[in-house]
Amino acid sequence: MEALDVTQGTACYVHIPFCKAKCPYCDFYSLRLCKDAIMRDYIKACCDALSRQTFWWKTLYIGGGTPSALPPALLGQLLRTAVPRCVPGAEVTMECNPGSVTKALCETLAAGGVNRVSLGVQSVVPRERRALGRTGDPNGIVQSLKWLDEAGIKNVSLDVMLGVPWQTQKSLAETLAFCARHAVHVSAYLLKIEAGTRFAAHPPEGLPDEDALADLYLFCCEWLEAHGFAQYEVSNFAKPGAMSQHNLHYWRCGAYFAVGPAAHGFTQGRRWHYARDLDAFLRGEPPIDDGPGGDFDERAMLALRLREGIWAPSAEMLTRAKQLPGLVVADEKGLRLTREGFLLSNSVIGKLLYG
Numbered sequence: 001m002e003a004l005d006v007t008q009g010t011a012c013y014v015h016i017p018f019c020k021a022k023c024p025y026c027d028f029y030s031l032r033l034c035k036d037a038i039m040r041d042y043i044k045a046c047c048d049a050l051s052r053q054t055f056w057w058k059t060l061y062i063g064g065g066t067p068s069a070l071p072p073a074l075l076g077q078l079l080r081t082a083v084p085r086c087v088p089g090a091e092v093t094m095e096c097n098p099g100s101v102t103k104a105l106c107e108t109l110a111a112g113g114v115n116r117v118s119l120g121v122q123s124v125v126p127r128e129r130r131a132l133g134r135t136g137d138p139n140g141i142v143q144s145l146k147w148l149d150e151a152g153i154k155n156v157s158l159d160v161m162l163g164v165p166w167q168t169q170k171s172l173a174e175t176l177a178f179c180a181r182h183a184v185h186v187s188a189y190l191l192k193i194e195a196g197t198r199f200a201a202h203p204p205e206g207l208p209d210e211d212a213l214a215d216l217y218l219f220c221c222e223w224l225e226a227h228g229f230a231q232y233e234v235s236n237f238a239k240p241g242a243m244s245q246h247n248l249h250y251w252r253c254g255a256y257f258a259v260g261p262a263a264h265g266f267t268q269g270r271r272w273h274y275a276r277d278l279d280a281f282l283r284g285e286p287p288i289d290d291g292p293g294g295d296f297d298e299r300a301m302l303a304l305r306l307r308e309g310i311w312a313p314s315a316e317m318l319t320r321a322k323q324l325p326g327l328v329v330a331d332e333k334g335l336r337l338t339r340e341g342f343l344l345s346n347s348v349i350g351k352l353l354y355g
């Protein structure tokens with residue numbers, strides 16, 4: 001490995017494609033937890049790929065799937081390989097499912113160098129949790145948070161879902177108040193019915209219509225801002241100093257390495273991804289090249305997801321922005337979307353870039 005040069009810091013994503021059960025709305029690449037031998041082979045394959053890297057990482061993100069469902073010994077092995085490749089002070093995040101968090105797991109994470117945890121709460125309202133197929137109650141989530149805190153992991157982000165069956169602004173406020181008590185960062189995603197999921201085959205009752213969904217999003221943004229969480233991206237909110245450095249690196253079009261089936265990377269100006277196929281990964285099949293990345297359009301598309309927007313828009317974008325009143329702001333600081341623009345971000349960004 002080359003000498004440590006923090007100016008070359010890039011990011012690294014490790015995908016853990018195992019979950020205890022498949023949630024009815026999820027289209028991420030994840031398989032049911034399988035035999036220990038397969039998970040052992042998987043972690044060994046990840047460690048081999050990570051060991052061949054010559055970059056230093058300023059952020060490391062272990063996501064899934066459910067990384068916290070891995071046996072602690074395998075998690076320890078992964079952390080012992082990956083964390084030493086991070087620069088000092090790097091942000092090391094792991095996604096956890098409250099149902100699989102134990103005191104021993106929290107101690108393994110802290111000892112292994114994890115300093116940030118993203119916990120998939122989605123909702124603390126029992127009826128909503130049942131509709132999402134989520135087991136466990138809010139007391140169990142509080143216990144998970146207590147173990148993380150005792151292990152010294154204070155940088156905690158909670159995932160919240162908007163547009164859950166039967167959700168109202170009142171019930172959403174209950175979930176957000178829970179987040180405000182326990183976390184420094186919140187990611188709030190709109191529930192989308194994705195093809196191939198159980199929700200697509202059997203749509204649940206109680207889904208909000210488009211107007212109610214928009215109101216829930218705007219309510220969420222205002223509620224969190226009123227409680228000290230600044231919105232810095234379409235779906236992300238942070239207390240001062242708690243923005244996700246890893247995700248900021250993506251949105252600022254930084255280079256990143258990735259490992260695991262369905263994981264995407266961006267290195268040396270090219271984008272690539274691994275097939276959604278655990279066996280292919282275990283056979284050592286290389287990632288698939290997606291072509292060059294990082295041109296102006298791609299950088300703008302990513303940056304416009306951020307509250308800061310872009311500071312040097314093209315003349316065409318400024319002209320198109322005038323056709324999008326209330327959705328886009330253009331001033332001496334550059335071009336950025338308003339909250340209403342965030343709500344329609346894909347179509348607004350498309351119109352700004354391509355008319």
Ligand code: SF4
Nearest residue numbers: 019022023026064065
């Ligand atoms: S735990 Fe997360 S990754 Fe796994 S099935 Fe549920 S939503 Fe998908």
